[in-house]
Amino acid sequence: MTESRVTCVTVHWLICGVHSNSKHTLTPIAVDGMDTNTGALQEPMDCLYYLEKVSLPEDSEDDYEFEEVPIDDEWSLTEGEEDLGAVMKALCDRTNGIGAVTESITPGKQQISHIPEVVDDFLRNSLVRMGMHKTLDCFQTEWYEMVYKGHLNEEQVGIVPDAYTQNLLLDNELQNVRRERDDYREAAFKAGEALVRLRKERDFHCLHHKRVAQEKNRLIEDLKRLKKHYASYEPAMRTLTDKYQAALKQKMLISLERDRALGQLQGLEVSLHNTAARGADRLSAGPRSASREPGLLQSEGRLKGSAGEDTRLQAEGIAPHDWAKDTAKSSLSKHPKDSEFPADTRIDPHLSHVKLLPADGSRMPVFHLTSSLKAHSLPVSCLALHPQKLIAASTSDDHLWKMWGLPGGEELMTGEGHSDWLSGCSFHPDGSRLATTGGDAAVKVWDFSLGRCVLTLEGHAHATWGCSFHSCGDFLASCSMDNTCKVWDLHSQRCRSTLRGHTDSVNSVGFLPFSNMLLTCSADKTLAIWDARTGLRVQMFYGHLHSCNHASFSSPGNAVASCDSYGEVKLWDIRKATVVVTVYTGPHPSNQVAFNPSGWTLAVASNDGLVKLVDLGSSQVTSLVGHEDAVQSVIYDHKGEYLLSGGSDGMIHIWS
Structure with missing residues (x-):
């Protein structure tokens, strides 16, 4: 029974990195393959350690005898592997290769699914989690000192009840759940506000849509009424359009006749002016020349009558041609080869x-x-x-x-x-x-x-x-x-x-x-x-x-x-x-x-x-x-x- 206990303690020290002859202690935060709270084996993961210095005097009064553990060839360290990282790598490789540390120690037995957590490990892990490193140093110094001196009663050192450990886990889960609940509550509150806002917008758009629909229906009714009212004017508009076209056609004909008459009148005025000029020249030559020209008196009569013609044209609203103001005749050429502008008759012989417009009224x-x-x-x-x-x-x-x-x-x-x-x-x-x-x-x-x-x-x-x-x-x-x-x-x-x-x-x-x-x-x-x-x-x-x-x-x-x-x-x-x-x-x-x-x-x-x-x-x-x-x-x-x-x-x- 004693041999079995010593062997287990030795294995535990190997895992925790503690050796009786070393002056440093390596305490794990989490052991690869083992839950530090429950002791259950887990999947291998990266380990975190910290190194603390422990002084042991050479002249210790501790009469505790240690049993030397034989070094297995498989666990022996080769040259270059004496560092801690190499040891942990070898340990992890062996764990991954065999399946569990327990199988390598006790071959032939079934895998242990649950290992209760001892009090000292529980305290260490709790202090590490809380970050109380000074308290952890004091605890370990006093704890190992009592263990070495044999002042620690094994009955007082037991295993932490699973119910307590489970309560701690449940407490952590409860805190996580409460945080999630608060987050969900806040998200639900925001979603509620968004829902209220969307409902208000929906109501606003519904009211706007109803108002637009009402305006649309009213405009449709007004449009129908206007179409009916417009249809009643179509016969009158058609009659007025026909009258306007007839009046416009008559106006164009009258305008053409007027322009033609004006052209003829201006031509007669030109001929009368020329005749009067010739008559005046002949009169200045003497009475014989006047008597030789029997048509002179006739031209004088026409000249006298031209004033009456001008009076008649003015009464009709037509301005007679003023030769004194005719720029085409009175303007002097500035260049010997310059042409003279013709009289502005505005009569197109091609009209x-x-x-x-055709008789049927078709234009296009x-x-x-x-x-x-x-x-x-x-x-x-x-x-x-x-x-x-x-x-x-x-x-x-x-x-x-x-x-x-x-x-x-x-x-x-x-x-x-x-x-x-x-x-x-x-x-x-x-x-x-x-x-x-x-x-x-x-x-x-x-x-x-x-x-x-x-x-x-x-x-x-x-x-x-x-x-x-x-x-x-x-x-x-x-x-x-x-x-x-x-x-x-x-x-x-x-x-x-x-x-x-x-x-x-x-x-x-x-x-x-x-x-x-x-x-x-x-x-x-x-x-x-x-x-x-x-x-x-x-x-x-x-x-x-x-x-x-x-x-x-x-x-x-x-x-x-x-x-x-x-x-x-x-x-x-x-x-x-x-x-x-x-x-x-x-x-x-x-x-x-x-x-x-x-x-x-x-x-x-x-x-x-x-x-x-x-x-x-x-x-x-x-x-x-x-x-x-x-x-x-x-x-x-x-x-x-x-x-x-x-x-x-x-x-x-x-x-x-």
């Missing part, structure tokens, strides 16, 4: 050939694509129509202009001479010449009979955008990016006047047929009408909110159409300088606008690749699809039977 013609021409390798920038024949001219970014026969599309002529892209072109009134503009800031005049450029006009500071011939053929107007417009005299080959007033690029220019009035539009969002004889601005048009790209006169000359870079097309009354119709064709820019010869339809070249037709009476918009890129230019033929469009895809489409 009699214009087809008016239906166009179909009949042929397509691959005119240029680069975008087509402008199209122009010959004044007498079905011939069209085109300009392009490839520095070329070409002439085409219609409606077949035969190429008739090609011109090359500009050093940069071409932007615009215009036919001379007699059809024998063509003027072109481009990015080189030059204006060139080409003669078809000679087949070359006969005149180059230079004076603009930046690229020129377009040009237009006067109806007499002696003057040419051009617009430029330098914010100006110039009027050129083709006889003297010089600039007669520079029109200044726009604050941004002037994008288009055009003469009113058989008139000295000039129309311009600019990127400063305005339109202007100028008197080409004096170079003064007569009227300004305000209303566009974006850059104005193009403007054009109607055939009678009483209306102007314009388009801007946001797709808005406006129709202006030239007498009142007010907007009559506004049609939105955007948001893509509108590049050019052209009147149908009847004056009821507008063709718009749009940047979205469509040619848009606008009915000015109903503001209805239809689209012609055919181009693969932006449409840059549109023109009608003389009778309105054909529509030509040129685009950035280099194509010219002919619609009929």
Whole structure:
């Protein structure tokens, strides 16, 4: 029995790192493979030790005899393994290899599943856990001293009851559970607050949804009531529209008759003035010459009657022609080769050939694509129509202009001479010449009979955008990016006047047929009408909110159409300088606008690749699809039977 007890104590000291001959004691915090509280074997884990110094005098009075334990070969330390780490590694390896320390000590027995914890180990572990190292030093010093001297009664030193150890474990678990409970309680409190907040938001959104639904239902009812009310006005609106169209047609007819009568009256006044001048010359020659001319008295009678005619015209509200104020006659030329501006009659002899509104009231013609021409390798920038024949001219970014026969599309002529892209072109009134503009800031005049450029006009500071011939053929107007417009005299080959007033690029220019009035539009969002004889601005048009790209006169000359870079097309009354119709064709820019010869339809070249037709009476918009890129230019033929469009895809489409 004694041998068995000594052996067990020795093994315990080996585990705890205590040797009778050493002066240091190694106390474990946790033993690998054993629970320090319960003594049960566990899975191997890393051990923590601390080293304390214990002094044993050599002349100790302790008569305790130690039994030498034989060293097993398996436990012997080789050279280099005398350190503590090597011993513990060997111990752990053996534990892992065999399964448990108990099996190696008592082979043949079953593995011990539970080893009660002794009192001293329990106290040591408790002090270590509490961090009371000084108390632990005192305890171990006194404890081992009593053990060595044999003053410690083995009956007093027992095993800590499992119930107490279990209570400590349960107490630790209880504390952990309480901490978790507090954490869960706090999380539950936060979740409750979040739930209350979400419920309030839900109630708020529900109330808002109900209010919106009620407003929606009320708006639906109002909309139904308005539709019913609007339907009751449709017959009256239809009747008023018919009356308005009839009145407008009658007004246009009266305007045409009035303009024709004014032209005839002015012609008679000119003839009367000439006759009176000849009669006055003959009267100054003497009575014989007067007697020789029997028609002199008749001319005098006509002269006397002209004052009464003027009185009658004033009574009718028509101002007679004042020759004293006629700038075209009174102005003196500053250059011997300068041309004189003709009288401003504003009567277009081609108006009699214009087809008016059809009897059935239909305005919008239906166009179909009949042929397509691959005119240029680069975008087509402008199209122009010959004044007498079905011939069209085109300009392009490839520095070329070409002439085409219609409606077949035969190429008739090609011109090359500009050093940069071409932007615009215009036919001379007699059809024998063509003027072109481009990015080189030059204006060139080409003669078809000679087949070359006969005149180059230079004076603009930046690229020129377009040009237009006067109806007499002696003057040419051009617009430029330098914010100006110039009027050129083709006889003297010089600039007669520079029109200044726009604050941004002037994008288009055009003469009113058989008139000295000039129309311009600019990127400063305005339109202007100028008197080409004096170079003064007569009227300004305000209303566009974006850059104005193009403007054009109607055939009678009483209306102007314009388009801007946001797709808005406006129709202006030239007498009142007010907007009559506004049609939105955007948001893509509108590049050019052209009147149908009847004056009821507008063709718009749009940047979205469509040619848009606008009915000015109903503001209805239809689209012609055919181009693969932006449409840059549109023109009608003389009778309105054909529509030509040129685009950035280099194509010219002919619609009929």
